[in-house]
Amino acid sequence: MKSKHKFRISLVISLALLTSFFYPFKLLTSVNVLNVVHAEESLFITTENLNLRSSFSSKSKVLLTIPKGKTIKKIGVYGEDKSWFKVSFNSKIGYVSTKYVTPKPIPKNSVSSINTIYKTKTSLNLRKGPSVKSPVLMTIPKSSPLMYHAASGPWYKVSYNGTQGYVASQYVTISPSAMKSRSKQTTEIRSSMSLVNSKVLITIPASTEVTVLGKSGTTGSWLKVMYNGITGFTPARHYIVQVAPGDSLSTYPTYITIENLNLRNQASRYGSILTTIPSGTSISVISKSASWYKVRYNNQVGYVSSGFVQPFTGKTPIKSPVIPANKHVILIDAGHGGGDAGAVTSNGTVQEKVLTLNIANRVADELKKNYELYEVKLTRSNDRYLSLVERTNLSERLDADAFISVHINSSPSFATGHEALVPTSSAYTTNPYANASRRLGEVINQEIAMNVPDFKNRGVKRQDVYVVGRNTVPSTLIEYGFIANSVDRSYMSGSNMIKATAKGIDKFMKSYY
Ligand SMILES: [Zn+2]
Structure with a gap:
C-alpha cells in the first residue's frame, strides 16, 4: 500500500x-x-x-x-x-x-447553490452584516477570489477563505480569469435553472463563447453564464468546456509517453481510465506528485503514472527510456526457505525452497534486464526463513506495487502443470486489491500458457492463501509445476517460463497503473 x-x-x-x-x-x-x-x-x-x-x-x-x-x-x-x-x-x-x-441535500434551484467566482477590485472589508455599521470580520486583500452566495441590496453575501460575510458589491467584479465555454449548438440563457418555468433572456448562437460564472451545486447540469452583459442560466450539455485564459498549453513542459499509457481521472490506481495515450505521444505536464503527473492530452486533463513518460528533448524516436526517479516496485517472493524446505522429492534430493529461489532470482534478473521501468525487490535473496506475516509486511515496507509469490506444487499422486492462485471472495480475504490480484494472476497465467503451450495449464484458482488474501497490494502465487514430476521440473527451469512471468507482470503493470 x-x-x-x-x-x-x-x-x-x-x-x-x-x-x-x-x-x-x-x-x-x-x-x-x-x-x-x-x-x-x-x-x-x-x-x-x-x-x-x-x-x-x-x-x-x-x-x-x-x-x-x-x-x-x-x-x-x-x-x-x-x-x-x-x-x-x-x-x-x-x-x-x-x-x-x-x-447531504442542498437546496435546489437556489442562487446559493451557485458558486460564482468574484474578485476584489481593491482591499475590502468583509462585514458581519449588509451595512457599513456592521462589524468588520477581516480585510480581504485586493484581487482575492470570493464565492458569491446572494445579493442583499448593494451588498453581496460571500465567502472568503472559509469565512462568510458581506462586501459592498461595487468593489467586486467577475473574475477576469473566469472560465470561457463555447456553445456546441444554438441555446438560450434563461432566468432560472428550468427549461419550462423560466424566461428566455437571450438566444446564444452555436459556437459562441460565453463567460462561465459558476455551475449548479447539485448536479452541475446548469451553468451560470454571462453573455453580452446578460447573466442567467444555460444547460451545461450545450457547451464545450475550454481552457481558461492564461492557462496556455505552451507554458507547461512537454513530455513523451514511452509506453501506451492510461490517462486516469485521479492520481491513483483507483482512477477510472479516461483514454489510453499511445506510446510516443507528446503531453503537457501540468504538475507532478511523487508517482503521478497531472497532464493534458488532446484537451483532456488527467493523471498518468510518472514511470512511463520522459521529458521531450526534441529527438525522436526515443531509443532508451530515461529511468524515472519513482519506479514502480515489483516484489518477488521465493516461497519457503531456511528451516522450511517446502515440498521435497521422495529421495530428498530436490527441495522446493531451492527451486523457488532460483526462479525468483531469474524473474527478478529478467525484469531488471529487459524492463528497466521497474524496481525489482526480493523478499529473500538467500536461504533463510521468513514467516508469511514478514513476507506480506514487506509489501508495505518496500512500497510494492505488485507481489508475486513463487512456489512449486506437490501431490500424493501423479500430477502435472502450472497454475496461479488468487484471492477468494470469502471473509478470509482482506487484501483491498482482490480484483487487481485476480487480474495479476490471470495475466501471468495467460503469458505462461501462451509461451509454454505444451505445459499443462491448470488455470487460475481462487484459494485462501496468506500471502495473496492477506496482502495489501495486488498479489498472486504461481505454482510453477509439480516437484515430483521431472517433466515439470524441466519446464519450470526453462527460460520461456521466466520470460513469460516477467512479461505477464509487465502487462499487468501497464494495464493497471
Ligand atoms: Zn510452497
Whole structure:
C-alpha cells in the first residue's frame, strides 16, 4: 500500500481536478479556495448508526459509532471498489462504509447553490452584516477570489477563505480569469435553472463563447453564464468546456509517453481510465506528485503514472527510456526457505525452497534486464526463513506495487502443470486489491500458457492463501509445476517460463497503473 503521504497528495490533486473543469488553475493555488468551492459536495449524512474505523476494512478497529442522521465530511475514497470513505466527524478522522451514507441535500434551484467566482477590485472589508455599521470580520486583500452566495441590496453575501460575510458589491467584479465555454449548438440563457418555468433572456448562437460564472451545486447540469452583459442560466450539455485564459498549453513542459499509457481521472490506481495515450505521444505536464503527473492530452486533463513518460528533448524516436526517479516496485517472493524446505522429492534430493529461489532470482534478473521501468525487490535473496506475516509486511515496507509469490506444487499422486492462485471472495480475504490480484494472476497465467503451450495449464484458482488474501497490494502465487514430476521440473527451469512471468507482470503493470 502507498504511504499516507501519497494519499494526501492524491486527495488534493483530485479535488483540484474536479474543480479545474470549471475554474481556472490560477485559483487553485490556495487549498482554502478549494475547500470553499467544494464544501457542500463533501458533506454526507449517516443513514444508520455507523462505525468509524481505523482503516478501510471491516476488520479494522472501531474508533467510535456515529449515530444515524449525523453530518460527516468526506475526505477521500478508498478500497478497490471505492466502498469506503475517509471522513471526519467531530474532528475525529477515520473510515466508514459508503453503504450507510447519503449526500447531504442542498437546496435546489437556489442562487446559493451557485458558486460564482468574484474578485476584489481593491482591499475590502468583509462585514458581519449588509451595512457599513456592521462589524468588520477581516480585510480581504485586493484581487482575492470570493464565492458569491446572494445579493442583499448593494451588498453581496460571500465567502472568503472559509469565512462568510458581506462586501459592498461595487468593489467586486467577475473574475477576469473566469472560465470561457463555447456553445456546441444554438441555446438560450434563461432566468432560472428550468427549461419550462423560466424566461428566455437571450438566444446564444452555436459556437459562441460565453463567460462561465459558476455551475449548479447539485448536479452541475446548469451553468451560470454571462453573455453580452446578460447573466442567467444555460444547460451545461450545450457547451464545450475550454481552457481558461492564461492557462496556455505552451507554458507547461512537454513530455513523451514511452509506453501506451492510461490517462486516469485521479492520481491513483483507483482512477477510472479516461483514454489510453499511445506510446510516443507528446503531453503537457501540468504538475507532478511523487508517482503521478497531472497532464493534458488532446484537451483532456488527467493523471498518468510518472514511470512511463520522459521529458521531450526534441529527438525522436526515443531509443532508451530515461529511468524515472519513482519506479514502480515489483516484489518477488521465493516461497519457503531456511528451516522450511517446502515440498521435497521422495529421495530428498530436490527441495522446493531451492527451486523457488532460483526462479525468483531469474524473474527478478529478467525484469531488471529487459524492463528497466521497474524496481525489482526480493523478499529473500538467500536461504533463510521468513514467516508469511514478514513476507506480506514487506509489501508495505518496500512500497510494492505488485507481489508475486513463487512456489512449486506437490501431490500424493501423479500430477502435472502450472497454475496461479488468487484471492477468494470469502471473509478470509482482506487484501483491498482482490480484483487487481485476480487480474495479476490471470495475466501471468495467460503469458505462461501462451509461451509454454505444451505445459499443462491448470488455470487460475481462487484459494485462501496468506500471502495473496492477506496482502495489501495486488498479489498472486504461481505454482510453477509439480516437484515430483521431472517433466515439470524441466519446464519450470526453462527460460520461456521466466520470460513469460516477467512479461505477464509487465502487462499487468501497464494495464493497471
Ligand atoms: Zn510452497
